[in-house]
Amino acid sequence: MPREYCGIIAAAGGEVSHILFNGLRVIQHRGQESAGIATFNDSMALRRGSGLVHEAITPADVKTLSAPRGIGHVRYSTVGGQSDECQQPMTVRARFGEMAIAHNGEIVNSEKLRADLLGGGWSFVTDSDSEVILRLLSLKMATTGDIVHGISEAMKLLVGSYSLALMVGARVFVVRDPLAIRPLCIGRIGEAFCSASESVVFDSLGGELIRDVLPGEIVELTDSGFVTHAPFFEAPTAHCMFEWVYFARPDSYVDGRLVYDVRRKMGMRLAQESPVEADFVVPIPDSGRALAIGYSEASGIPHAEGLIKNRYVQRTFIMPSQRDRDMSISLKLNVLKPVIQGKRVILADDSIVRGTTMKQIVKLLRKGGASEVHLRIGCPAIISPCYLGIDMKNIDEFVAHGRDLESIRKFLGADTLAYASMDNLLASIGKSPEQLCLGCLTGKYPVPVPNHP
Ligand code: SF4
Secondary structure (H helix, E strand, C coil): CCCCCEEEEEEECCCCHHHHHHHHHHCHHHCCCEEEEEEECCCEEEEEEECCHHHHCCHHHHHHCCCCEEEEEEECCCCCCCCHHHCCCEEEEECCEEEEEEEEEEECCHHHHHHHHHHCCCCCCCCCHHHHHHHHHHHHHHHHCCHHHHHHHHHHHCCEEEEEEEEECCEEEEEECCCCCCCCEEEEECCEEEEECCCHHHHHCCCEEEEECCCCCEEEEECCEEEEECCCCCCCCCEEHHHHHHHCCCCCEECCEEHHHHHHHHHHHHHHHCCCCCCEEEECCCCCHHHHHHHHHHHCCCECCCEEECCCCCCCCCCCCHHHHHHHHHHHEEECHHHHCCCEEEEEECCCCCCHHHHHHHHHHHHCCCCEEEEEECCCCCCCCCCCCCCCCCHHHCCCCCCCHHHHHHHHCCCEEEECCHHHHHHHHCCCHHHEECHHHHCCCCCCCCCCC
8 A cells, every 4th residue: 555645734822732743643644754843932843753743752842842833744755855854844944934834745846846946046955845845935925025925926836736734933824735636624622723634633632623725725823713815726626536545534524525434435336336245344454444334234245354453563664575575464464264264255445556465465364264355446446656645656566557457356366356436436425527636547637747658
């Protein structure tokens, strides 16, 4: 599976450091490489570090960060290296004071913008596209003499996906790209008005979701509410379909749709599209759970936990040998043999990218005694790279690249294989193709992508 990319949060009103810290923990699934928080009292305080949120930011840090406004970030890099300088929030001193940025997404024209800025005498510390946004914002705020005008001028030049949390001196803004590719919503937690990549932050911290940030909207969070600078782009949206399929937590609402409902409906439709006789529907935990429940409901085939996940094995490192890679999967997942032995199993998962993990899981199930393994996948085949913020770049590694369905089935070692249809995906999300990005499924992207084959 692709690894998650980034999550952002912003808050203003009351004491926000605990909200930012705990909010980042709620969206930890969106990035585990590094975490950071910047807050503003009389001056900016910043804490960033490698690892999970509680590893990067200590309780003493949270105390130091105590302030009435701030932003935060969890990161898995899609563009840029893994150096400490690439950790976010990134900061700079600019015309309107200290500025900090947290970015989720990917700018497809960042190399051109970087070259233009370099030509204008700007310097860079990292090769990250987030730094390009930060420098561009500083420039446009300085040249227009106005923060909001500067943001809107920068947005006219940025092509790609960006949900931003931005702190300029004591002011906090959130910004969503004109196509609203990455999720971003506004809510309230106690006295604080907040924004986060996923609505589950508000739920988990005892607050409430107010609404999604609109396409191209700039929102300022204040002590007493939020001020919206109306969307000024008239393009249709291009929400990333993969948020509903895989990335977002099932208990989040993304652009008005509960992720759990979408995945369950996909499973129900998949049962009608691709029925098969079997004894159990088994999810790959946790990504395939809602899909398996839906498939089970619609088919009448019982749902069973046949694979048990070890929640404490966090990361799969690059393993040098096949033996090590097999070991890594069996450390993460164990087959519940008394359930599986001699049974015909429908194995449900949200999507397949490279297929290497899926192949090993099918092998595990057979070793555990499954008499048949039928794969049901809740998303059409991924055939094209993502340039908009998901770490799926190397098309040669995709299992569906250059293979037909039968060859993929053979590669994975399954008895049967079926992907959800495009109609299923669209009907389950409840949006039209014109409202979504489907680039990795179709090779057609909502923005011009340089160097796309
Ligand atoms: S290409 Fe795929 S993963 Fe990337 S933004 Fe579009 S739908 Fe999402």
